[in-house]
Amino acid sequence: MIRAPGTEDRGAALILAIAFVVMIGTIGAGLAGLITSSANNRVSLQTLRTREYSADGAVQEAVAMVRGLDSDTTASCSAADGTAVSTINSIAIRVDWNAACSIIRNGDGELFVQRNVVFDACEDVGAVCVPSAVIVRAQVNFSDAPSGDVTDTFVQSWSVNR
Amino acid sequence: MSLLRRAERRIDRRDSGETLVEIVLTVVIIGVAVTALVSALATTATASTTNRSTVDADTVMRNFAEAIKDAALRCVEAAPIVVGYTPPVGFAATATPADAMCPAVTATKRLTLDIDGPSGVHQHMEIVVRTP
Numbered sequence: 340m341i342r343a344p345g346t347e348d349r350g351a352a353l354i355l356a357i358a359f360v361v362m363i364g365t366i367g368a369g370l371a372g373l374i375t376s377s378a379n380n381r382v383s384l385q386t387l388r389t390r391e392y393s394a395d396g397a398v399q400e401a402v403a404m405v406r407g408l409d410s411d412t413t414a415s416c417s418a419a420d421g422t423a424v425s426t427i428n429s430i431a432i433r434v435d436w437n438a439a440c441s442i443i444r445n446g447d448g449e450l451f452v453q454r455n456v457v458f459d460a461c462e463d464v465g466a467v468c469v470p471s472a473v474i475v476r477a478q479v480n481f482s483d484a485p486s487g488d489v490t491d492t493f494v495q496s497w498s499v500n501r
Numbered sequence: 502m503s504l505l506r507r508a509e510r511r512i513d514r515r516d517s518g519e520t521l522v523e524i525v526l527t528v529v530i531i532g533v534a535v536t537a538l539v540s541a542l543a544t545t546a547t548a549s550t551t552n553r554s555t556v557d558a559d560t561v562m563r564n565f566a567e568a569i570k571d572a573a574l575r576c577v578e579a580a581p582i583v584v585g586y587t588p589p590v591g592f593a594a595t596a597t598p599a600d601a602m603c604p605a606v607t608a609t610k611r612l613t614l615d616i617d618g619p620s621g622v623h624q625h626m627e628i629v630v631r632t633p
């Protein structure tokens with residue numbers, strides 16, 4: 340039983356080898372994609388974290404600044420709005436704040452200033468923070484004594500938006 | 502008859518030669534491909550371990566930062582910031598300056614945090630705290 344080599348068998352080894360190499364190449368490409376994707380996700384996570392804490396720190400600095408601005412005034416609604424730029428973790432963060440101020444009288448007839456200040460922090464692009472760019476928004480209540488000094492700060496809300 | 506035998510021998514010889522070449526080529530190709538695959542898998546495993554350590558370090562960094570901010574909420578002017586945070590096994594967390602004091606109410610304090618983890622992972626971040 341001798342069979343002459345059929346023409347349909349010729350080149351089968353090469354085709355199989357090519358198919359095998361393509362399969363291995365596909366697996367390799369998949370693995371490379373997996374590594375790249377993981378690395379990119381990790382970098383994004385770190386960038387996001389750093390930006391978030393930078394914005395948080397910039398708002399903390401703005402809160403302290405607003406508190407200091409009012410320490411030498413009498414019972415009046417001063418230091419209503421303002422802007423500050425801080426560079427934290429090599430990121431320039433702009434904080435805009437505006438205040439809703441009211442003067443209240445206690446049972447003894449003493450006057451107190453109650454200020455609710457809203458702070459918006461975003462990456463500094465040289466313009467006012469637009470809502471879609473806000474990273475941290477905080478609402479802080481400053482209670483002023485009749486002398487004008489801030490006695491307490493109460494954080495009403497502190498939200499990380501993006 | 503003799504012509505037929507000669508033809509049989511010629512066919513046998515050609516078949517044997519092709520099979521040997523095919524086997525050698527197959528072994529070489531499979532060897533190269535398997536080596537490449539194993540190397541790729543090893544690289545993936547290493548990268549995955551590094552990624553995992555980095556992500557763990559990120560979590561440790563966040564926890565450390567939150568512990569410091571939490572400690573700052575109880576701050577009294579000029580008192581030390583007491584942080585009760587123990588990093589997980591394999592990680593080291595340091596804040597600079599180590600003996601930071603609570604700032605005045607109209608000031609803030611910047612602290613630099615460093616996390617060292619397995620596989621030589623290192624993370625660095627700056628945070629700001631204030632006295633309430």
